[in-house]
Amino acid sequence: MRRVGIKYCGGCNPDYDRVALVEELKNRLAGYVEFVPYDAENIDMVLAVEGCQTACADLSSVKKLEVYIIKAPGDAEKTAEGLKEKAMKAFEGAIHFSCRLRSSISDIRMTPFSVKSHLN
Amino acid sequence: MSLMNAEQYEESLRELNLVVYMFGRRLENIVDDPIIRPSMAAVAKTYEMAHRPEHEDIMTATSHITGKKINRFTHIHQSVNDLVKKSKMGRLLGRETGCCFQRCVGVDTLNALSIVTYDIDQEKGTGYYQRFLRYLEYVQENDLTCDGAMTDPKGDRSLPPHKQADPDHYLHVVEKREDGIVVKGAKAHQTGAVNSHEIIVMPTIAMREGDRDYAVSFALPSDADGIIYIMGRQSCDTRKLEAGLLDRGNIVFGGHEALVVFDNVFVPWQRVFMCGEYEFAGKLVAQFAAYHRQSYACKVGVGDVLIGAAQTAAEYNNVAGASHIKDKVIEMNHLNETLYCGCIACASEGHKEPSGTYAVNTLLANVHKQNVTRFPYEMARLAQDIAGGLMVTMPSESDLKAPETGKWIEKYFRAKNDVSAVNRMRILRLIENITLGTAAVGYLTESMHGAGSPQAQRIMISRLVNMLEKQKAAQKLCGIEEK
Ligand SMILES: Cc1cc2nc3c(=O)[nH]c(=O)nc-3n(C[C@H](O)[C@H](O)[C@H](O)COP(=O)(O)OP(=O)(O)OC[C@H]3O[C@@H](n4cnc5c(N)ncnc54)[C@H](O)[C@@H]3O)c2cc1C
Numbered sequence: 001m002r003r004v005g006i007k008y009c010g011g012c013n014p015d016y017d018r019v020a021l022v023e024e025l026k027n028r029l030a031g032y033v034e035f036v037p038y039d040a041e042n043i044d045m046v047l048a049v050e051g052c053q054t055a056c057a058d059l060s061s062v063k064k065l066e067v068y069i070i071k072a073p074g075d076a077e078k079t080a081e082g083l084k085e086k087a088m089k090a091f092e093g094a095i096h097f098s099c100r101l102r103s104s105i106s107d108i109r110m111t112p113f114s115v116k117s118h119l120n
Numbered sequence: 121m122s123l124m125n126a127e128q129y130e131e132s133l134r135e136l137n138l139v140v141y142m143f144g145r146r147l148e149n150i151v152d153d154p155i156i157r158p159s160m161a162a163v164a165k166t167y168e169m170a171h172r173p174e175h176e177d178i179m180t181a182t183s184h185i186t187g188k189k190i191n192r193f194t195h196i197h198q199s200v201n202d203l204v205k206k207s208k209m210g211r212l213l214g215r216e217t218g219c220c221f222q223r224c225v226g227v228d229t230l231n232a233l234s235i236v237t238y239d240i241d242q243e244k245g246t247g248y249y250q251r252f253l254r255y256l257e258y259v260q261e262n263d264l265t266c267d268g269a270m271t272d273p274k275g276d277r278s279l280p281p282h283k284q285a286d287p288d289h290y291l292h293v294v295e296k297r298e299d300g301i302v303v304k305g306a307k308a309h310q311t312g313a314v315n316s317h318e319i320i321v322m323p324t325i326a327m328r329e330g331d332r333d334y335a336v337s338f339a340l341p342s343d344a345d346g347i348i349y350i351m352g353r354q355s356c357d358t359r360k361l362e363a364g365l366l367d368r369g370n371i372v373f374g375g376h377e378a379l380v381v382f383d384n385v386f387v388p389w390q391r392v393f394m395c396g397e398y399e400f401a402g403k404l405v406a407q408f409a410a411y412h413r414q415s416y417a418c419k420v421g422v423g424d425v426l427i428g429a430a431q432t433a434a435e436y437n438n439v440a441g442a443s444h445i446k447d448k449v450i451e452m453n454h455l456n457e458t459l460y461c462g463c464i465a466c467a468s469e470g471h472k473e474p475s476g477t478y479a480v481n482t483l484l485a486n487v488h489k490q491n492v493t494r495f496p497y498e499m500a501r502l503a504q505d506i507a508g509g510l511m512v513t514m515p516s517e518s519d520l521k522a523p524e525t526g527k528w529i530e531k532y533f534r535a536k537n538d539v540s541a542v543n544r545m546r547i548l549r550l551i552e553n554i555t556l557g558t559a560a561v562g563y564l565t566e567s568m569h570g571a572g573s574p575q576a577q578r579i580m581i582s583r584l585v586n587m588l589e590k591q592k593a594a595q596k597l598c599g600i601e602e603k
Pocket residue numbers: 225268269270271273274277278307308309310311312377561562565566569570571572573574575576
């Protein structure tokens with residue numbers, strides 16, 4: 001399972017509920033991706049959860065890793081798909097597993113995220 | 121323990137032995153006192169939020185002296201980005217607490233001292249800066265809350281400290297010993313004083329040679345021998361003694377101020393950061409004031425709460441769609457975001473001082489604070505307009521709960537049919553709290569006088585603008601060539 005470190009911006013004046021969105025992501029990707037704090041050991045990539053387009057989270061400590069960035073709820077769908085694809089690639093060769101993943105990616109697309117930006 | 125949590129903070133306060141008076145009596149238990157406790161809860165929030173992943177990017181920083189993760193309220197700004205994050209932290213905490221969370225004055229004092237102790241050493245060959253850094257490490261390692269004590273009672277405003285009829289109207293050194301100094305005087309209006317572990321004293325005005333004994337800066341544990349706290353009153357404060365929470369408006373948080381008396385208090389040399397260098401008193405005041413004027417970013421956060429409350433009240437009355445209400449809410453937002461522009465701008469235009477500390481742009485910090493002396497008052501006026509008169513005429517929570525009267529209140533104070541009378545009362549009490557109750561001390565009068573009265577900013581603005589450049593620009597455009 002891929003370990004994704006979550007790094008939030010400070011949340012001074014966010015356009016949406018960042019924590020609720022991450023909870024939804026966690027539920028969607030349960031079993032495929034493990035979400036951990038960004039400073040945990042052995043993380044494969046980072047998910048930066050930014051409250052607005054300024055995107056000021058300090059990512060200097062995770063510079064060497066691949067970083068997915070969410071700046072609005074609208075980014076969550078693509079991020080979820082991207083993270084699943086990554087998880088799938090990591091298990092390439094395990095045909096049964098990847099079939100399961102493919103079907104669940106289409107599941108994700110069918111159920112939109114419920115967290116909304118106030119800008120929507 | 122470089123990052124305390126809220127519980128540890130509360131416990132650490134219980135270990136202090138402060139001498140605190142309120143309503144003519146010495147308090148036995150300060151932390152649990154119903155009038156003071158909400159203010160303790162507001163400071164505790166600064167500790168709690170530093171542990172939350174969704175806020176730590178703003179609430180914490182990396183110490184430049186130990187490399188450890190510390191609470192931003194003990195940090196010395198190392199970049200423009202640090203300054204910007206400080207402004208953002210103010211808005212965040214203002215919105216979370218809806219009141220003064222008291223801890224900004226301490227970080228502003230630490231940063232001002234980090235600049236001025238270095239400058240004194242450069243000119244005078246003293247050793248204040250290293251002494252200050254050792255003290256700073258102690259503050260950071262223990263994640264302490266510091267009261268920044270600048271404002272003296274000041275007596276006759278037209279006279280300098282050494283010419284006052286009562287020499288103690290400005291805090292001063294009364295004795296110099298081999299092991300330290302003895303000081304006497306008082307500091308007025310001290311925000312969060314009895315929620316603090318440390319009290320850091322600075323002079324309050326620029327000084328001349330005659331004021332040498334008044335040019336003193338030092339830090340003491342808040343429970344040092346000879347320090348006495350007399351709590352300030354806030355309007356509606358005794359509502360916190362009543363049963364029920366509704367009438368408080370803000371049911372969780374609050375602020376406090378106190379008069380702090382120094383009755384011949386001993387300060388060991390290792391805690392003294394200025395003693396007699398009167399030429400640097402003005403610089404310390406100006407540095408502190410610039411940082412502290414930036415800190416009024418917190419009013420933007422409280423403004424967020426007030427705007428949210430006004431909009432809710434309008435929706436409860438079912439008038440939110442009316443064009444004049446919409447326009448008033450837009451105006452509140454316009455004023456609030458204009459304040460935000462100021463505190464972000466003075467941080468973004470910050471610069472590095474010789475000590476390595478980053479300072480805000482002083483002109484923009486003063487412009488920001490000048491706006492703060494006005495806009496919250498206009499926002500309060502608009503919120504009261506939208507709220508309606510019930511905000512100040514409605515009966516108490518006890519009347520709502522009493523069977524004889526509650527039924528009438530339920531019946532007549534319901535506005536839009538699907539909104540309960542109790543929720544309408546709650547939101548109106550919150551607006552009352554911020555605009556004329558306990559929180560108005562912070563949102564309004566502190567906005568006016570805190571970090572200096574309006575005239576103090578106007579003097580700085582007149583000093584700092586480059587008038588010659590403006591004149592040159594105008595004269596060039598209309599063909600004036602005389603020098
Ligand atoms: C809620 C609150 C919290 C505060 N927290 C702190 C704190 O934590 N730490 C701290 O150190 N201070 C704190 N202050 C103090 C604040 O900095 C002072 O209130 C401010 O500097 C003004 O001083 P003053 O209240 O003595 O007003 P005054 O000096 O009494 O001023 C009243 C009026 O007189 C004018 N005036 C004063 N002197 C002169 C003069 N010489 N010539 C012409 N006009 C003059 C002023 O401009 C003003 O208009 C706080 C104040 C408030 C209200």
